[in-house]
Amino acid sequence: MIGKRRLFLRYLVVMLCIAVSGALLLYTSQSVQREQDNLARIEASIEREQQMMRVLEAEWAKLNSPYNLEILTQQSLDLVPPNTANITPDLPAMISSQEDAVDDRQEKLKIDISGQALPRKPTKKPSEESVVKRKSPKTIKENKSDDFQDVLGRLKAKEGGSDF
Amino acid sequence: MIFKSPSLRKPIALQGEHSSTLDQMRGRIVLLGAFFVVAYAAMAVRAFDLSVLQMSVPDNQQYEYFSASNDLQTRGAIVDRNGVLLATTIPVASLYADPKLVFDASTLAQKLVEIFPNMNYGSILQKLQSESRFTWIKRNITPAEQARVLNLGQPGLSFQQETKRFYPHENLLSHLVGYTNIDDRGLAGLERSFDKHLHSGEELKLTLDVRLQHVLHREVSKAMKDFTAKAGAGVIMDAHTGDVLAGVSLPDFNPHKAGSQNDSQIFNRLTLGVYELGSMFKIFSTAAVLEYNKIPFSYEFDATEPIRVGRFTINDFHAQDRILTVPEVFMYSSNIGSAKMGEMVGTEKLQAFYDDLGLLTPLDFEIREVGRPLKPNPWRDVHTLTASYGHGVATTPLQMSAAVAAVVNGGLLVSPKLVKSEMMSKDESALRVVSEETSLKMRALMRLVVSDGTARKADVKGFEVGGKTGTAEKIVNGRYDRTKLISSFVGAFPSSDPKYVVMVMVDEPKGNKRSFGYATAGWVAAPAAARVVNGMAAILGMTPNYMSAESEVSAPLKRYVSVKEDR
Numbered sequence: 001m002i003g004k005r006r007l008f009l010r011y012l013v014v015m016l017c018i019a020v021s022g023a024l025l026l027y028t029s030q031s032v033q034r035e036q037d038n039l040a041r042i043e044a045s046i047e048r049e050q051q052m053m054r055v056l057e058a059e060w061a062k063l064n065s066p067y068n069l070e071i072l073t074q075q076s077l078d079l080v081p082p083n084t085a086n087i088t089p090d091l092p093a094m095i096s097s098q099e100d101a102v103d104d105r106q107e108k109l110k111i112d113i114s115g116q117a118l119p120r121k122p123t124k125k126p127s128e129e130s131v132v133k134r135k136s137p138k139t140i141k142e143n144k145s146d147d148f149q150d151v152l153g154r155l156k157a158k159e160g161g162s163d164f
Numbered sequence: 165m166i167f168k169s170p171s172l173r174k175p176i177a178l179q180g181e182h183s184s185t186l187d188q189m190r191g192r193i194v195l196l197g198a199f200f201v202v203a204y205a206a207m208a209v210r211a212f213d214l215s216v217l218q219m220s221v222p223d224n225q226q227y228e229y230f231s232a233s234n235d236l237q238t239r240g241a242i243v244d245r246n247g248v249l250l251a252t253t254i255p256v257a258s259l260y261a262d263p264k265l266v267f268d269a270s271t272l273a274q275k276l277v278e279i280f281p282n283m284n285y286g287s288i289l290q291k292l293q294s295e296s297r298f299t300w301i302k303r304n305i306t307p308a309e310q311a312r313v314l315n316l317g318q319p320g321l322s323f324q325q326e327t328k329r330f331y332p333h334e335n336l337l338s339h340l341v342g343y344t345n346i347d348d349r350g351l352a353g354l355e356r357s358f359d360k361h362l363h364s365g366e367e368l369k370l371t372l373d374v375r376l377q378h379v380l381h382r383e384v385s386k387a388m389k390d391f392t393a394k395a396g397a398g399v400i401m402d403a404h405t406g407d408v409l410a411g412v413s414l415p416d417f418n419p420h421k422a423g424s425q426n427d428s429q430i431f432n433r434l435t436l437g438v439y440e441l442g443s444m445f446k447i448f449s450t451a452a453v454l455e456y457n458k459i460p461f462s463y464e465f466d467a468t469e470p471i472r473v474g475r476f477t478i479n480d481f482h483a484q485d486r487i488l489t490v491p492e493v494f495m496y497s498s499n500i501g502s503a504k505m506g507e508m509v510g511t512e513k514l515q516a517f518y519d520d521l522g523l524l525t526p527l528d529f530e531i532r533e534v535g536r537p538l539k540p541n542p543w544r545d546v547h548t549l550t551a552s553y554g555h556g557v558a559t560t561p562l563q564m565s566a567a568v569a570a571v572v573n574g575g576l577l578v579s580p581k582l583v584k585s586e587m588m589s590k591d592e593s594a595l596r597v598v599s600e601e602t603s604l605k606m607r608a609l610m611r612l613v614v615s616d617g618t619a620r621k622a623d624v625k626g627f628e629v630g631g632k633t634g635t636a637e638k639i640v641n642g643r644y645d646r647t648k649l650i651s652s653f654v655g656a657f658p659s660s661d662p663k664y665v666v667m668v669m670v671d672e673p674k675g676n677k678r679s680f681g682y683a684t685a686g687w688v689a690a691p692a693a694a695r696v697v698n699g700m701a702a703i704l705g706m707t708p709n710y711m712s713a714e715s716e717v718s719a720p721l722k723r724y725v726s727v728k729e730d731r
Contacts, residue, residue, distance in 0.1 A: 054252055057252065065374075087707060
């Protein structure tokens with residue numbers, strides 16, 4: 001009968017579908033497993049690399065430590081630790097922030113090329129400064145207005161020019 | 165379909181009108197059989213495919229020194245404010261042996277001694293000949309040593325991977341960073357207080373700058389060596405934010421060998437040590453009298469005679485024996501003058517002021533090793549006199565610096581920080597301890613001390629260093645001992661707008677030839693601070709700003725200062 005043939009065909013088709021889907025399932029699950037293995041291997045190797053990196057970073061930090069560098073520079077280089085006398089000031093900011101005599105300033109800016117600071121000039125004793133007077137303390141009159149308002153005002157105006 | 169079967173009487177009909185149920189079932193069985201044949205054939209093909217056609221050996225399956233990770237997180241690293249590594253965990257191998265698998269113990273022991281010259285041949289031989297199945301040969305060996313042992317090709321030797329905490333800078337930061345035990349748990353310092361954070365693998369970023377730390381360490385060590393001192397401490401702090409840029413306590417120790425260090429090395433003198441710092445407290449009593457009593461600089465204090473209260477006599481160290489103005493009291497560090505200032509402020513206000521500055525209570529800090537300040541209890545009026553010049557109160561150097569920072573930065577309280585936090589920016593709710601004007605006045609006074617007073621050796625040209633010295637006698641057996649001093653200097657620069665506070669403290673310095681036998685702060689701590697400022701300027705790239713005498717912040721003060729005839 002025609003019905004039986006069709007039944008047979010349907011049966012065949014269904015079996016084929018099951019077979020194909022089974023094969024596909026097997027293939028997919030095997031691929032996934034393979035990728036998972038791959039992933040685990042890669043992750044393990046990343047971890048190993050990170051550990052190696054940590055060891056290298058530690059070694060680098062030790063070799064570059066200030067203590068070590070100081071020893072090396074003393075042994076191998078002709079450099080000495082810098083002095084503030086070796087640092088040039090920010091001239092424009094300095095000039096604009098002071099009302100100083102040009103000669104006075106030029107003296108202070110001279111830098112000895114050997115890197116040593118200029119010897120302290122002995123003229124800076126407060127007793128020789130013009131502002132300190134050798135009068136008896138009892139004659140100092142009480143000054144009601146502090147000069148500080150001026151200084152405060154001046155410093156506030158100078159705020160923009162400060163280089164620190 | 166009709167089949168003729170020789171054995172059957174009736175032909176089999178699979179389909180068509182004559183097919184019966186039996187015939188149908190037979191058909192289905194055949195079909196199923198065919199299906200299985202196909203399936204197995206497919207697997208055979210696949211097997212052939214995998215094994216013959218796609219021969220791939222994964223190339224990272226060679227024998228590795230470091231085995232694959234376990235599930236435990238590696239302890240987080242500690243870095244400084246510029247990202248420099250201060251503490252990290254590195255994997256190390258530990259060598260052990262299974263004596264049963266060792267055939268020629270003496271030759272092997274010989275070879276091992278070649279690789280580990282510090283080890284004893286006899287003890288290795290004993291271990292290799294023992295009866296146990298497991299014995300440590302050497303723990304925490306370097307990768308180079310491990311490679312050499314591997315090359316011996318001995319089946320009896322194996323490695324166990326362990327982790328070790330490594331401090332590249334060794335002694336430099338041992339007190340603040342701390343150290344861990346063998347199980348990688350923190351025992352002291354930041355390793356301990358941030359143990360949980362580090363254990364979960366997170367990194368810790370500090371406010372410290374390792375370069376400044378090195379400079380501070382070098383200069384405090386030098387001061388200690390030059391004056392054969394017992395101990396020392398130092399700190400560099402940001403005047404506005406309270407960030408601790410460098411913190412040193414000497415003597416120090418190697419954190420890799422923390423277990424074998426003595427108590428004096430492990431003691432953190434910066435945060436745990438509590439000291440009577442002496443005249444440096446005059447910064448606070450002077451600030452208090454300027455703030456609360458609003459006296460002008462010309463106000464005079466009678467320092468001609470010592471003060472007598474009951475059994476006590478208050479004397480001046482650099483006795484001036486005359487009437488002193490406010491700047492003179494501060495510059496010549498007059499105890500009598502300061503005591504009278506404290507008297508003007510009053511017990512209640514002075515005590516509250518010291519408390520507000522954070523000097524009298526234990527500091528809330530990121531490490532647990534924090535000392536408890538000492539104050540008079542009960543605090544009577546006589547104690548106000550002594551506390552004004554720093555006697556009877558004891559605090560930690562760190563709290564001292566923070567209080568000075570609060571006074572010089574414009575008057576806002578700062579709390580010292582060791583860990584960089586994301587919540588930066590000016591805290592609007594910061595407590596104000598003194599007015600801007602008082603802060604400026606104090607900066608001028610402190611600049612005067614350095615330019616013309618007891619701290620001249622702290623001056624660094626162009627950086628307007630201002631500060632105060634303090635030479636205090638230590639109390640031994642209930643009495644002040646003149647031979648045991650604590651010499652310290654606290655300074656801020658540049659005085660016009662201070663950015664940094666630097667403090668150096670030296671415990672029990674002894675005078676040397678160059679200091680003419682003096683061991684006071686002006687000879688011991690002030691020069692060390694100057695060297696620190698020098699180093700800082702070079703590292704941080706700060707440019708000098710040479711001031712003329714008139715534009716100095718302390719210039720207006722000079723008119724209130726007169727010099728004694730026989731200086």
